[in-house]
Amino acid sequence: MAASGKMTSFRLPPLPTISEIIKLYNLRAQKQLSQNFLLDLRLTDKIIRQAGNLRNACVCEVGPGPGGLTRSILNAGAADLLVVEKDSRFIPGLKLLSEAAPGRVRIVHGDVLAYGMNTAFPAHIAKKWEEEPPNLHIIGNLPFSVSTPLIIKWLEEMASRSGPFVYGRTRLTLTFQKEVAERLTASTGSRQRSRLSIMAQYLSTVNTCFTIPGRAFVPKPDVDVGVVHFTPLVQPHIQQPFKLVEKVVRNVFQFRRKHCHKGLEMLFPEAQRLRMTEELLRSADVDPTLRPPDISISQFRALADAYSRLCREDHTLFSYDFREELRQKRQSHRQVKRQRR
Numbered sequence: 527m528a529a530s531g532k533m534t535s536f537r538l539p540p541l542p543t544i545s546e547i548i549k550l551y552n553l554r555a556q557k558q559l560s561q562n563f564l565l566d567l568r569l570t571d572k573i574i575r576q577a578g579n580l581r582n583a584c585v586c587e588v589g590p591g592p593g594g595l596t597r598s599i600l601n602a603g604a605a606d607l608l609v610v611e612k613d614s615r616f617i618p619g620l621k622l623l624s625e626a627a628p629g630r631v632r633i634v635h636g637d638v639l640a641y642g643m644n645t646a647f648p649a650h651i652a653k654k655w656e657e658e659p660p661n662l663h664i665i666g667n668l669p670f671s672v673s674t675p676l677i678i679k680w681l682e683e684m685a686s687r688s689g690p691f692v693y694g695r696t697r698l699t700l701t702f703q704k705e706v707a708e709r710l711t712a713s714t715g716s717r718q719r720s721r722l723s724i725m726a727q728y729l730s731t732v733n734t735c736f737t738i739p740g741r742a743f744v745p746k747p748d749v750d751v752g753v754v755h756f757t758p759l760v761q762p763h764i765q766q767p768f769k770l771v772e773k774v775v776r777n778v779f780q781f782r783r784k785h786c787h788k789g790l791e792m793l794f795p796e797a798q799r800l801r802m803t804e805e806l807l808r809s810a811d812v813d814p815t816l817r818p819p820d821i822s823i824s825q826f827r828a829l830a831d832a833y834s835r836l837c838r839e840d841h842t843l844f845s846y847d848f849r850e851e852l853r854q855k856r857q858s859h860r861q862v863k864r865q866r867r
């Protein structure tokens with residue numbers, strides 16, 4: 527449906543409550559799928575407000591389940607709502623909702639991790655990357671086991687402007703376990719600063735909007751939940767390929783309590799390790815005794831740029847994996863031992 531179509535009323539007609547839907551379709555939450563539902567429509571409205579103005583918007587909701595957030599998205603005026611739900615038990619309830627909002631809801635029964643979003647919406651909604659974000663939003667309350675791999679996939683797509691980012695700087699409003707939300711937004715020097723903080727913040731503006739206590743969900747999870755909003759940056763803070771940035775950041779944080787040179791050393795083959803680490807840190811002008819959480823995004827940029835220069839000089843460097851070198855070394859030790867026996 528055209529996202530720009532005029533609409534007079536967005537409100538849904540009277541429907542069974544979410545609790546009634548759950549009873550009607552026998553939708554008991556499955557613990558093994560980490561299903562925790564939001565039944566309070568004031569709370570789902572509050573989450574939706576964090577996404578911004580949804581009037582006439584295109585929205586992809588991931589994991590709609592019994593449809594609490596879905597109703598709030600429709601009541602906020604979304605014109606084209608695509609829901610992606612893995613569990614077939616929820617499809618009849620979602621169809622009921624779709625009948626109550628004719629022409630505004632499309633249902634995909636599938637796994638969002640495998641779903642390609644690059645052709646899911648009409649091409650005319652696309653904006654140039656440098657312009658304001660498109661009127662397209664991704665919203666979801668997903669299980670924690672899905673939201674973390676999914677945000678990593680979406681950050682990679684943000685970097686390459688693929689997937690939902692073929693339409694421009696698509697905004698995301700997602701829930702995470704509170705600790706993960708804190709890591710995503712952690713500033714330089716904070717206890718929660720981690721790999722995820724750098725990967726999210728070099729590509730986007732990330733804000734934790736508010737925390738939802740675990741008791742607000744049915745059934746109650748063991749943890750509280752953070753609602754996090756992402757807006758892709760026009761100009762990422764680091765202008766290197768995602769995989770290169772990821773490799774540098776992963777190496778730095780593998781020894782998070784040690785000086786940063788320790789993790790960086792593992793980017794290089796043993797024979798050249800000390801010399802090249804020194805060269806990398808000198809060229810990036812980064813203090814080797816900094817601890818990983820104390821490294822700023824601009825220092826990560828300098829490290830990624832310096833590592834990229836070294837990779838251009840030695841084409842085998844980027845594919846070097848210290849674990850593989852270690853494995854080969856152990857294997858040849860074992861062989862020598864066997865031959866001696």
Ligand code: SAM
Binds near residue numbers: 560589612667
């Ligand atoms: N949005 C609903 C709410 O807030 O009440 C349900 C939230 S529940 C935590 C997560 C939902 O995501 C469930 O409906 C579950 O079946 C669905 N889900 C889990 N993994 C999924 C995946 N890989 N792709 C799509 N949906 C998924």
